[in-house]
Each structure stands twice: as C-alpha cells, then as structure tokens.
Amino acid sequence: MDAIARSVPVGVVGAGTMGAGIAQVAAVAGHEVRVYDAAGGSAAAAVEGIFQRLAREVDKGRLLAEEAEDAATRLHAVATLEDLAGCGLVIEAVVEDLEVKRALFTGLEAVCGPDAVLATNTSSLSVDAIAESLAQPGRMAGLHFFNPAPVLPLVEVISGAHTDASVADRLVATAQAWGKTPVRAASTPGFIVNRVARPFYGEAFRLLEAGSADAATVDALLRESGGFRMGPFELADLIGHDVNLAVSRSVWEAFGRDPRFTPSVLQERLVADGRLGRKTGRGLYVTDEPRPEPSTADPVAGLPTTWTGSGGFDPSAPGWSLGTDEVSLRLTDGRTAAQHTGGGPRTVVLVDLALDYAGASRVGIAAPEHAPKEHVDAAVGFLQGLGLAVTVLPDTPGLVVARTVATLAAAAADAADSGVATAEDIDTAMRLGVNYPRGPYEWGTALGWHWVAGVLDALAAAEDPVRYRVSAQLRDRAANGEPALETAEKLPPGIVLARRAAEAMLAGDAASRTLGMTLDDVVPGAAHVSMRVRADMVNGHGICHGGLIFTLADTAFAVACNSYNRSTVAQSAEVTFLAPAREGDLLVAAAQERHRNGRSGLYDVTVYRDDTTIAEFRGRSREIPGTLVPDEEDT
Known part of the structure; x- marks a missing residue:
C-alpha cells in the first residue's frame, strides 16, 4: 500500500503541543497542512510557533533554509471544521475525552470526502469507542505519536475492530514516508507502550511503599545495572505524576481493575499533594536540590579473594554460581536468599539481574537477614574488586532489576498472546517509545521463560497471587520452550x-x-x-x-x-x-x-x-x- 501522496492535504485538529508537532512533521514531509482548533486564535498561534521552531532548526543547521521556507508556506491555520474538506488525512489531537472525540469525528465525517482517512492520536481511549457513531468506521484508525512528535521516531498505528486493513496499511506507509518507525497494534487498553510499561513504574512504587529501597537506589540500580536510560522515579518526575497516574488508572479501569495494573497509593498521594514532578519543582525529588545518593556499601578490603565456580562472574548464565567455602553467589530467581540458604553449610548471597554485567557499574545483592557480617562483606569485597558499586538490599523476592524485567517480559508476552501486536513490534515500540535498553519480549526469551515464570511465582507466593499470576500461555512457554519471535523474513x-x-x-x-x-x-x-x-x-x-x-x-x-x-x-x-x-x-x-x-x-x-x-x-x-x-x- 502506498503512502498518502505529498500532493494530498493533511488536516490536524487540536493546536496544542502534540497537534502542532504532528502538523510540523507533516509539513516538513511535503504536505499542505491545515490546522484547526475550536479555541479562537489557537490554530494561528500554533502555526506561528511552528514557524519559530523551523527557524531554530535552520539556525542549528538541521534544516536547510529553503526546506523551512517551503514547509512554512504549506502550513495554514483555518477557522472552521469545514475548511478541512478536501484533506485526504485528518489527525485529531484534542483533549482525552471520549464524548468530545466522538462529536468531533461525527463532524469530520460530514465534512471530509468518503475516501479521506480519519485518525485519532489518543493514547488511552478505544478507537472502536471513538468510531462508534460513524457511518463508515472502517476509515478510522489510531495514529499515536509520542511527544515531541518532530523528534521521537515511534508511531503506533492502531486498528479498531472495524478499521479497514487498507487504511492501517496506508497509515503505516505514510508514517514511514514521514521518517517515522511505525508499529501495528490492536485497539486494546494502553495499546503497546502504555500497557507494557506499567510494571516499570508499578514495581518501583511497590518497593518504595514496602520500604525495600529508597527512590534514588531503585533508580540507580535500574540505570546502572539494568541499563535503562532513566529510573522509574526520575522518569515519572519528568513526565509528571498526574500524567503517569492518569495512564495507570485508565489501563486499570479498562482491564476491569485487574490487580496487575493497580495504581500506586503513594503516587496518588503525590498527585493529591501537588507534588507532580519537575513542572511543580517537587515530586519524589526536589528539582533544584542535589539528587540523593543511592545506597552503596562502604569499601571492603583484606578479605579472601579465591572464588571458584562455573564461568567466572556471569550471573546471566543458566545455573551460574560462584563461591568460597562459606559463601555462594547466585543470580536471583525470585526466591529469597533465606530460601536458597535453608539449612545448608554456606550462606547464599543473591545477585540482582543486569543487562550486561561487563558494562554494569552497580549491582544489587541480598543475603539472609541473619547472615554473618563477614559473609556479606566477602561478597561485597569480591564485587567491588570487579569495579562494581554494590548496593546491599533487604532479602526481598526478585530484588529490584529482576522483578522489574520479569514483570515487563510477562507483560510483553501477554500483549503478544492477546493479539495486541507481534513480539517484534512490541520490542520495537518499547525501545523507541520509552528507550528501553532491550525489547522486553527479547529479554524474556534470552533469560528463559522458565526464569520469568519462576520470578512471578515467587512474587505471587510472597506478595500477591493475583497480581503476579502466570498466564497459561506463559506457563506453556516455561514448560515447553519458546515460540519463535516474528522472524526477520x-x-x-x-x-x-x-x-x-x-x-x-x-x-x-x-x-x-x-x-x-x-x-x-x-x-x-x-x-x-x-x-x-x-x-x-x-x-x-x-x-x-x-x-x-x-x-x-x-x-x-x-x-x-x-x-x-x-x-x-x-x-x-x-x-x-x-x-x-x-x-x-x-x-x-x-x-x-x-x-x-x-x-x-x-x-x-x-x-x-x-x-x-x-x-x-x-x-x-x-x-x-x-x-x-x-x-x-x-x-
């Protein structure tokens, strides 16, 4: 299917940050763009703002002057919805209110020709629900950009139950022609990114609420060990806790208040107190104050250096262990260090997961509560000798990185099994949409689905059997092997x-x-x-x-x-x-x-x-x- 031709005008309804960003993308790609907003003067102000951003792109050398001038000549603020007649594609980016969107698309259907494609940029509402009142629901789909639209490459192309396949194909081709990376998703709560990302924040808040780790330590471990570009708390501060909580609530409600998506009580309190993050100067961190330091063990020296085991220090290898006569290091599998140690002769110290131990700068560990101090010190000293900062955590199931990655992998597998998107598109969306260091489905495959299921089983036994339930499909993966990812072919x-x-x-x-x-x-x-x-x-x-x-x-x-x-x-x-x-x-x-x-x-x-x-x-x-x-x- 071909992309919408550059000669075909594109309409954008909604002149806020997202609408203006989409209009800029379409204009730079070569389309005439008509911007409409019901608030008088907003469309003209948005177009003027785009002119200024294009000029800055020229000043920075990222856009040629003639390219900016050409794009500017193609941008027009229009005064009425009827002015969008003749557009081959109209993208809506108005307030996230179902009735407002329904009324808008009813009006657009009356204005636009029968071949025009209608698209919503909704991040959380059902495409089917928005299209419910349309006479031709097949020509409507979701086209979900990520903010800022001119910069971020990902676009989710959302097909409702009635969306024509040709319409989705055309939007995919158009997004590619505009320099974006499209992924396909079904119209289910949260689509791909907002659905699969929930555990990244949810598990962090559970650890904080339980007193298992402070915010700075959770963020540091997920950055420095897990390889995530931002920790969940600093990212929520950046996004805004009100925005992040609204997405969590929307997904939770849409799934019938499924405990897997239960919003954090602590985050609700932050929002109620006006501690929204950077935009208010205070969230989990205070914007203008130095960031608290993560929990880090003091240097340990002069302890035994002879450690033996399989394969050196590589906790990502199946069956990995390393130890002395008194201490054994093992990769966490969700069970506590106390459960691993039992009545054995050696203290088991669990090592938290890392994206790549060779590239990690920090690692988390946990020992049984009453383990001899010299045993814990021996583990700390050994890891420090490898150049790692060490965080000693309470003996919590799944520690920090492992429980986060396991729940993300399970969420990705569930989305794939539910027909939301292919595993390949899910991984692409999470890498490009929220900058994950590795696609969560690919990560689960690499770790082994038996390991993922084992971590969830341990969390279910210790904390919440419903929230951490293992689906039948995931259980089958764990028992019988991994269904192949979408192949390159x-x-x-x-x-x-x-x-x-x-x-x-x-x-x-x-x-x-x-x-x-x-x-x-x-x-x-x-x-x-x-x-x-x-x-x-x-x-x-x-x-x-x-x-x-x-x-x-x-x-x-x-x-x-x-x-x-x-x-x-x-x-x-x-x-x-x-x-x-x-x-x-x-x-x-x-x-x-x-x-x-x-x-x-x-x-x-x-x-x-x-x-x-x-x-x-x-x-x-x-x-x-x-x-x-x-x-x-x-x-």
Missing part, C-alpha cells in the same frame, strides 16, 4: 536488508566495538546507536572527550547512510556540542535522513542523554558502486 524487506547491511558494516568497525557501541535500531534511512561513557573516555575535568561523541554520531550517520545496502561514503560532516557528557552517561545517537522529494544523502544526528541534547551533527554522503551484503532478490 516476516518484516518488510527494506528493514531486513537494512539490518543485514548494518550488521555487516559494524562487523568490520573495530573502533566502534572498542568503544562499546550498540546498534539499537535501524530502518532504511535511520539508525539509533548507543554508547556508555566509561572512565577512560573522560578528561581531567570528568567530561567525555568531544572526539568520542563525534565518533558515536558519525557511526550512527554511517549506519543510516548504508541502510539501503548501497556503499556510501561521507562527503562532509560537522558537529555542535551543546552539553557535557560524563562517566556513566548512556549516550544515544539518532540519525535520520532529510528527505527532499526523495533521498537527499543529508543526515541529521542528535546525540542525547535522557532529556538532554549533548550534540547535534549533520553529515552529507554520496553513493559509490557496490553493496555491503548480497541482496537476496539477486541471489
């Missing part, structure tokens, strides 16, 4: 080829491997590459060397350039540094080709950390004869 051929080309290019890039760069995602014309700033990457002032940041951006540029499997070389590149990066920061370079009536060879790269832009890079490339890998169509 089921993906669009262009994405398959882009991945193969990227893997081939990076396989020969020793410098990128030495710097620990990771390819997070690649599609034709776009790529995301990440790198953790190590101690050997900073100068005497503790700031990452600019040349290494340039190298990260250049690698993302190179991957994106070669994503069409046509050998490509750089003609020019320039970088602007905007903020310092320091040891421990996870930097992400997002590269995107600037399309101008086709491929341009001009790429923008943004290097960022959490919500801070570190550098902006622009590169120009040209193709030379040859390919990186054989095109399977030619073999």
Whole structure:
C-alpha cells in the first residue's frame, strides 16, 4: 500500500503541543497542512510557533533554509471544521475525552470526502469507542505519536475492530514516508507502550511503599545495572505524576481493575499533594536540590579473594554460581536468599539481574537477614574488586532489576498472546517509545521463560497471587520452550536488508566495538546507536572527550547512510556540542535522513542523554558502486 501522496492535504485538529508537532512533521514531509482548533486564535498561534521552531532548526543547521521556507508556506491555520474538506488525512489531537472525540469525528465525517482517512492520536481511549457513531468506521484508525512528535521516531498505528486493513496499511506507509518507525497494534487498553510499561513504574512504587529501597537506589540500580536510560522515579518526575497516574488508572479501569495494573497509593498521594514532578519543582525529588545518593556499601578490603565456580562472574548464565567455602553467589530467581540458604553449610548471597554485567557499574545483592557480617562483606569485597558499586538490599523476592524485567517480559508476552501486536513490534515500540535498553519480549526469551515464570511465582507466593499470576500461555512457554519471535523474513524487506547491511558494516568497525557501541535500531534511512561513557573516555575535568561523541554520531550517520545496502561514503560532516557528557552517561545517537522529494544523502544526528541534547551533527554522503551484503532478490 502506498503512502498518502505529498500532493494530498493533511488536516490536524487540536493546536496544542502534540497537534502542532504532528502538523510540523507533516509539513516538513511535503504536505499542505491545515490546522484547526475550536479555541479562537489557537490554530494561528500554533502555526506561528511552528514557524519559530523551523527557524531554530535552520539556525542549528538541521534544516536547510529553503526546506523551512517551503514547509512554512504549506502550513495554514483555518477557522472552521469545514475548511478541512478536501484533506485526504485528518489527525485529531484534542483533549482525552471520549464524548468530545466522538462529536468531533461525527463532524469530520460530514465534512471530509468518503475516501479521506480519519485518525485519532489518543493514547488511552478505544478507537472502536471513538468510531462508534460513524457511518463508515472502517476509515478510522489510531495514529499515536509520542511527544515531541518532530523528534521521537515511534508511531503506533492502531486498528479498531472495524478499521479497514487498507487504511492501517496506508497509515503505516505514510508514517514511514514521514521518517517515522511505525508499529501495528490492536485497539486494546494502553495499546503497546502504555500497557507494557506499567510494571516499570508499578514495581518501583511497590518497593518504595514496602520500604525495600529508597527512590534514588531503585533508580540507580535500574540505570546502572539494568541499563535503562532513566529510573522509574526520575522518569515519572519528568513526565509528571498526574500524567503517569492518569495512564495507570485508565489501563486499570479498562482491564476491569485487574490487580496487575493497580495504581500506586503513594503516587496518588503525590498527585493529591501537588507534588507532580519537575513542572511543580517537587515530586519524589526536589528539582533544584542535589539528587540523593543511592545506597552503596562502604569499601571492603583484606578479605579472601579465591572464588571458584562455573564461568567466572556471569550471573546471566543458566545455573551460574560462584563461591568460597562459606559463601555462594547466585543470580536471583525470585526466591529469597533465606530460601536458597535453608539449612545448608554456606550462606547464599543473591545477585540482582543486569543487562550486561561487563558494562554494569552497580549491582544489587541480598543475603539472609541473619547472615554473618563477614559473609556479606566477602561478597561485597569480591564485587567491588570487579569495579562494581554494590548496593546491599533487604532479602526481598526478585530484588529490584529482576522483578522489574520479569514483570515487563510477562507483560510483553501477554500483549503478544492477546493479539495486541507481534513480539517484534512490541520490542520495537518499547525501545523507541520509552528507550528501553532491550525489547522486553527479547529479554524474556534470552533469560528463559522458565526464569520469568519462576520470578512471578515467587512474587505471587510472597506478595500477591493475583497480581503476579502466570498466564497459561506463559506457563506453556516455561514448560515447553519458546515460540519463535516474528522472524526477520516476516518484516518488510527494506528493514531486513537494512539490518543485514548494518550488521555487516559494524562487523568490520573495530573502533566502534572498542568503544562499546550498540546498534539499537535501524530502518532504511535511520539508525539509533548507543554508547556508555566509561572512565577512560573522560578528561581531567570528568567530561567525555568531544572526539568520542563525534565518533558515536558519525557511526550512527554511517549506519543510516548504508541502510539501503548501497556503499556510501561521507562527503562532509560537522558537529555542535551543546552539553557535557560524563562517566556513566548512556549516550544515544539518532540519525535520520532529510528527505527532499526523495533521498537527499543529508543526515541529521542528535546525540542525547535522557532529556538532554549533548550534540547535534549533520553529515552529507554520496553513493559509490557496490553493496555491503548480497541482496537476496539477486541471489
């Protein structure tokens, strides 16, 4: 299915931050865009704001002056809904109120031609419920952008029960033409991201409410051990606790108050007290005050250094253990250290999960409550000797990272089993929509679904048998093996080829491997590459060397350039540094080709950390004869 042609006008209803962002994306992509808002003057103000943002993009070198001028000429504020007649696509981005949206689409159906596609940007309401009163519900679907729409690549394309397949296909193709990465989802509560992400916040609040760990410690473990770019509490402070709680409540209510999605009482109290996060200056943290330090064990020295076991320190390996005559280290499986130790001769100290122990800077451990202090010190000293900061946690089922990852993996599996989306789309959505370090379904497969089910069983036995229940499908995975992920052959051929080309290019890039760069995602014309700033990457002032940041951006540029499997070389590149990066920061370079009536060879790269832009890079490339890998169509 072809994308909506650039010659076809696009309407946007709602001139708030999201609506204006969507209008900017469509205008830069080449469409005439008509912006309408029921509040007088709002549409004109939004268009003027877009003009200013386009000018800033030019000042930053991310947009050519003629591109900005062309986009500006295509943007129009309109005064009435009737002015949207003739639009081939109308996207709604108004208040999250079902009756307001229903009335709007009834009006749009009367105005727009029968072939026009109607789309809602709702993040939580049912597409079917919104389309209920339409005479032609088949032409309506969800097109859920993430804020800020001009920057974030993910778009969820939501099909209701009555959405025509051709309409969803056209929206997928259109999102791709606009430089976005679309994923398909069914119209179920929370769609993909808002549904699967609930445990990330829910488990953190449960740990805090139980007194198992303070906020700074939970955040530090999930960042420094789990590899997440922000911890759940700092992310909720950034989003706003009112917004985060509203999503949790919406999903909880939509699922009939399923205990898996029960909102946090503590978060409800924060909202009631006006402690909404950064926008009010105070949430779980105080914005203008130094962040509290996480719980970290004091240095331990002079203890036995002879540890034996299977495979060295690699708790991710099945059956891993390491120990002395008195202490045994094991990866947590959900059971407590006391349960593992039992009446045995050695104290079992459990190690929390990490994304990659070689790249982790912190690890959590737990020992039985009455374990001898010298046994705990021996474990702490050993781990500190590996260069890890150590957090000693209470003997809590699942510790911090393991329970979070297990519940996320279970949520992803449940979404796939319920037909919400494919496992591949779920993982893509969670990586690009909320910056997870690894797709939760892929993570569950790597850890083993028996391990995931085991952690949930332990949590069910210790805390809540309904909240942590294991579904029949997950139990089957654990017992009989993993159903295969959507295979690469089921993906669009262009994405398959882009991945193969990227893997081939990076396989020969020793410098990128030495710097620990990771390819997070690649599609034709776009790529995301990440790198953790190590101690050997900073100068005497503790700031990452600019040349290494340039190298990260250049690698993302190179991957994106070669994503069409046509050998490509750089003609020019320039970088602007905007903020310092320091040891421990996870930097992400997002590269995107600037399309101008086709491929341009001009790429923008943004290097960022959490919500801070570190550098902006622009590169120009040209193709030379040859390919990186054989095109399977030619073999």
